[in-house]
Amino acid sequence: xxxxxxxxxxxxxxxxxxxxxxxxxxxxxxxxxxxxxxxxxxxxxxxxxxxxxxxxxxxxxxxxxxxxxxxxxxxxxxxxxxxxxxxxxxxxxxxxxxxxxxxxxxxxxxxxxxxxxxxxxxxxxxxxxxxxxxxxxxxxxxxxxxxxxxxxxxxxxxxxxxx
Amino acid sequence: xxxxxxxxxxxxxxxxxxxxxxxxxxxxxxxxxxxxxxxxxxxxxxxxxxxxxxxxxxxxxxxxxxxxxxxxxxxxxxxxxxxxxxxxxxxxxxxxxxxxxxxxxxxxxxxxxxxxxxxxxxxxxxxxxxxxxxxxxxxxxxxxxxxxxxxxxxxxxxxxxxxxxxxxxxxxxxxxxxxxxxxxxxxxxxxxxxxxxxxxxxxxxxxxxxxxxxxxxxxxxxxxxxxxxxxxxxxxxxxxxxxxxxxxxxxxxxxxxxxxxxxxxxxxxxxxxxxxxxxxxxxxxxxxxxxxxxxxxxxxxxxxxxxxxxxxxxxxxxxxxxxxxxxxxxxxxxxxxxxxxxxxxxxxxxxxxxxxxxxxxxxxxxxxxxxxxxxxxxxxxxxxxxxxxxxxxxxxxxxxxxxxxxxxxxxxxxxxxxxxxxxxxxxxxxxxxxxxxxxxxxxxxxxxxxxxxxxxxxxxxxxxxxxxxxxxxxxxxxxxxxxxxxxxxxxxxxxxxxxxxxxxxxxxxxxxxxxxxxxxxxxxxxxxxxxxxxxxxxxxxxxxxxxxxxxxxxxxxxxxxxxxxx
Amino acid sequence: xxxxxxxxxxxxxxxxxxxxxxxxxxxxxxxxxxxxxxxxxxxxxxxxxxxxxxxxxxxxxxxxxxxxxxxxxxxxxxxxxxxxxxxxxxxxxxxxxxxxxxxxxxxxxxxxxxxxxxxxxxxxxxxxxxxxxxxxxxxxxxxxxxxxxxxxxxxxxxxxxxxxxxxxxxxxxxxxxxxxxxxxxxxxxxxxxxxx
Numbered sequence: 001x002x003x004x005x006x007x008x009x010x011x012x013x014x015x016x017x018x019x020x021x022x023x024x025x026x027x028x029x030x031x032x033x034x035x036x037x038x039x040x041x042x043x044x045x046x047x048x049x050x051x052x053x054x055x056x057x058x059x060x061x062x063x064x065x066x067x068x069x070x071x072x073x074x075x076x077x078x079x080x081x082x083x084x085x086x087x088x089x090x091x092x093x094x095x096x097x098x099x100x101x102x103x104x105x106x107x108x109x110x111x112x113x114x115x116x117x118x119x120x121x122x123x124x125x126x127x128x129x130x131x132x133x134x135x136x137x138x139x140x141x142x143x144x145x146x147x148x149x150x151x152x153x154x155x156x157x158x159x160x161x162x163x
Numbered sequence: 164x165x166x167x168x169x170x171x172x173x174x175x176x177x178x179x180x181x182x183x184x185x186x187x188x189x190x191x192x193x194x195x196x197x198x199x200x201x202x203x204x205x206x207x208x209x210x211x212x213x214x215x216x217x218x219x220x221x222x223x224x225x226x227x228x229x230x231x232x233x234x235x236x237x238x239x240x241x242x243x244x245x246x247x248x249x250x251x252x253x254x255x256x257x258x259x260x261x262x263x264x265x266x267x268x269x270x271x272x273x274x275x276x277x278x279x280x281x282x283x284x285x286x287x288x289x290x291x292x293x294x295x296x297x298x299x300x301x302x303x304x305x306x307x308x309x310x311x312x313x314x315x316x317x318x319x320x321x322x323x324x325x326x327x328x329x330x331x332x333x334x335x336x337x338x339x340x341x342x343x344x345x346x347x348x349x350x351x352x353x354x355x356x357x358x359x360x361x362x363x364x365x366x367x368x369x370x371x372x373x374x375x376x377x378x379x380x381x382x383x384x385x386x387x388x389x390x391x392x393x394x395x396x397x398x399x400x401x402x403x404x405x406x407x408x409x410x411x412x413x414x415x416x417x418x419x420x421x422x423x424x425x426x427x428x429x430x431x432x433x434x435x436x437x438x439x440x441x442x443x444x445x446x447x448x449x450x451x452x453x454x455x456x457x458x459x460x461x462x463x464x465x466x467x468x469x470x471x472x473x474x475x476x477x478x479x480x481x482x483x484x485x486x487x488x489x490x491x492x493x494x495x496x497x498x499x500x501x502x503x504x505x506x507x508x509x510x511x512x513x514x515x516x517x518x519x520x521x522x523x524x525x526x527x528x529x530x531x532x533x534x535x536x537x538x539x540x541x542x543x544x545x546x547x548x549x550x551x552x553x554x555x556x557x558x559x560x561x562x563x564x565x566x567x568x569x570x571x572x573x574x575x576x577x578x579x580x581x582x583x584x585x586x587x588x589x590x591x592x593x594x595x596x597x598x599x600x601x602x603x604x605x606x607x608x609x610x611x612x613x614x615x616x617x618x619x620x621x622x623x624x625x626x627x628x629x630x631x632x633x634x635x636x637x638x639x640x641x642x643x644x645x646x647x648x649x650x651x652x653x654x655x656x657x658x659x660x661x662x663x664x665x666x667x668x669x670x671x672x673x674x675x676x677x678x679x680x681x682x683x684x685x686x687x688x689x690x691x692x693x694x695x696x697x698x699x700x701x702x703x704x705x706x707x708x709x710x711x712x713x714x715x716x717x718x719x720x721x722x723x724x725x726x727x728x729x
Numbered sequence: 730x731x732x733x734x735x736x737x738x739x740x741x742x743x744x745x746x747x748x749x750x751x752x753x754x755x756x757x758x759x760x761x762x763x764x765x766x767x768x769x770x771x772x773x774x775x776x777x778x779x780x781x782x783x784x785x786x787x788x789x790x791x792x793x794x795x796x797x798x799x800x801x802x803x804x805x806x807x808x809x810x811x812x813x814x815x816x817x818x819x820x821x822x823x824x825x826x827x828x829x830x831x832x833x834x835x836x837x838x839x840x841x842x843x844x845x846x847x848x849x850x851x852x853x854x855x856x857x858x859x860x861x862x863x864x865x866x867x868x869x870x871x872x873x874x875x876x877x878x879x880x881x882x883x884x885x886x887x888x889x890x891x892x893x894x895x896x897x898x899x900x901x902x903x904x905x906x907x908x909x910x911x912x913x914x915x916x917x918x919x920x921x922x923x924x925x
Binding site: 055058 | 375424
């Protein structure tokens with residue numbers, strides 16, 4: 001089981017565009033080179049760096065294209081109409097929006113609406129996830145049971161070994 | 164040494180260094196400290212904050228924390244005392260002082276290597292010329308050195324000439340000394356306040372382009388606290404407000420507001436004329452009118468006639484009495500929306516011309532909406548809380564916390580405390596007037612807060628005692644309307660520590676002086692009176708007109724003060 | 730009833746507040762062991778009797794029952810000891826190799842020994858990582874900031890920072906320090922994390 005903080009940590013590797021207000025040479029990081037930074041020139045940096053720089057008043061963040069009321073409304077409708085899980089804008093859309101809305105709300109147009117839409121989208125998908133487990137017939141449960149129990153067994157063995 | 168380019172001469176010097184921050188117990192200092200902290204967080208400058216209530220604290224904190232530290236920043240403390248003399252620092256230590264206390268001690272001004280005063284470039288200091296107050300000792304010594312080098316035979320021959328030269332020199336020296344004394348007297352006579360420390364710090368943040376609405380709000384709170392403590396006159400306040408309003412517009416008016424509204428949770432500041440009524444938005448209008456110095460004194464609420472007048476005033480506004488005693492937030496919407504306009508119109512008829520001041524209000528989220536005056540009052544109340552379970556440092560930290568949005572709940576505590584304080588003040592004023600306890604000593608009025616009265620504990624805190632003093636003086640002058648009293652200052656004492664037999668003494672300048680320049684001559688007067696009589700006093704507070712005294716020495720101290728001020 | 734005492738042990742551990750270690754219940758354990766050995770002796774006697782005489786099958790069900798009780802006692806004891814070890818292990822990560830005295834006093838002799846060994850193995854493993862070793866107990870959750878604001882809750886005295894300079898931690902002073910250095914002191918209750 002992963003801690004939500006760890007999932008967020010993974011999401012922080014996603015790239016976002018920022019507009020720095022300072023200049024700095026290229027940064028050489030394990031995950032790749034970033035920069036150079038020039039005042040007013042947009043560039044892509046990992047989310048963790050973007051948030052850090054934003055907190056220190058060193059940049060403006062350009063929200064991802066999908067973080068926009070129209071796109072999100074369309075997405076929400078699509079998700080609502082469909083019976084299955086639709087593809088999302090970004091696998092980490094929830095974590096990214098949470099971080100950006102907390103730390104850079106002033107850089108996002110209509111932040112409150114965006115916030116509400118993201119939450120709606122999340123709720124619809126969560127409902128789907130829960131619903132799909134209800135209303136299962138005995139036979140259906142039985143077909144999936146071997147997979148689940150085996151998975152649980154495997155997890156148990158792994159746990160025993162790790163001790 | 165005075166520093167104007169704070170970015171270049173201060174910030175760039177301490178970046179990447181470890182800094183000791185000594186912050187005094189006042190709202191402006193807290194706000195300046197918050198702004199500086201925000202800047203330090205941006206640039207990862209490590210720091211230690213220690214709260215200092217007075218000179219003794221300052222000395223102790225410096226001794227305890229200064230080891231291995233080269234950079235000490237002081238906020239609203241240290242400027243008006245001879246730091247090098249008091250702290251005896253190592254030679255590599257540099258003090259950066261952002262202090263609104265005036266006058267600045269001349270040894271701080273003329274020390275170029277270790278003391279750097281961060282000041283607003285617009286302030287005037289009326290500094291004496293260097294050569295008028297500091298004598299170049301070396302040249303004197305050189306002279307005497309040359310003399311003794313001369314062979315003794317020769318010397319005798321020139322005796323008369325040297326003697327004359329010596330006499331001439333001595334005479335000049337005496338003249339210079341007299342001149343210096345006069346200049347120093349003029350320079351030191353009054354204590355007053357310059358630009359708020361929080362404004363100086365905000366200016367730095369702006370120059371570093373790290374200013375945000377949060378920082379701006381702290382600057383506003385700091386400035387407002389100067390107004391409510393009457394540290395600056397209205398003219399200076401208005402000009403500083405105008406300056407801040409430029410920043411407010413820059414941060415809060417982005418193009419086409421309707422198209423892309425800001426998130427509710429973002430902080431929004433707006434410029435509004437605000438009524439000078441203590442906490443009326445968090446109290447009832449009736450209580451607020453009773454507990455605000457301006458309305459209470461002008462309407463003379465101490466008398467039955469005055470209370471009638473208050474009812475007339477409310478009637479004139481068209482506000483039912485029941486509504487005015489209702490909690491403001493629970494008042495009918497129709498009244499709540501219009502009350503400000505009505506009040507302003509009616510106020511003019513009742514001689515309350517200056518009821519509103521230009522001010523600001525802030526909003527973030529749906530719940531939190533505050534005006535600057537109320538926040539400044541609340542933070543001060545937290546600082547001066549009389550809860551005995553909290554040490555001075557704890558009160559300081561609590562007040563520091565309540566300025567950040569994360570701990571905004573603590574501000575609500577401050578609002579409650581402030582109400583209690585104001586009720587204590589008003590009750591005390593009423594009883595001083597009723598019992599005729601405000602007495603003229605000739606050159607000044609005085610009042611003693613008796614020990615053991617229910618509210619007396621509030622007045623063991625300097626700001627609260629000063630509020631009481633100003634309130635009492637204004638009430639007295641307006642009530643008796645004697646021509647002579649109008650230009651008299653007031654000295655108030657209150658019991659500080661019954662067991663140790665100590666009292667707190669503050670001096671309030673005459674009203675015209677308070678209104679126009681906010682200058683106070685009591686600092687020097689207290690010092691001299693204590694010296695003459697050998698009274699056991701402690702001049703520990705950074706504000707010189709606040710003194711701690713042995714209660715038993717009071718009468719001889721007052722006798723000396725009378726003869727001094729006559 | 731058989732097994733009650735063992736259950737009592739388990740409940741005691743379960744009721745303890747999160748992050749604390751209740752005192753090692755030596756008395757309880759002894760009672761469970763006594764109960765177990767009484768059960769064992771009785772079973773032993775019955776089995777002997779059963780094999781020596783005919784028509785004593787009726788004894789068998791009693792033997793069965795006692796055996797189940799005995800096994801349950803054993804399981805409860807193991808669960809008790811195991812879960813205590815888990816708590817102690819977690820504490821090594823939380824507090825480092827030196828435990829606060831109140832926790833130490835609640836440990837049995839064997840537990841102390843186990844803790845010391847575990848602590849040593851963990852330390853030597855962490856030393857073996859990389860060139861200069863790696864402190865795995867730091868940043869157990871992904872950190873968000875390099876520096877944090879902390880307030881001193883009691884006098885601690887001088888504290889040497891990573892860059893070699895000294896910070897005096899005195900009650901009611903506030904500091905802006907490297908998160909990694911503050912974490913252990915926050916866990917010990919000397920510093921308090923302040924949000925901005």
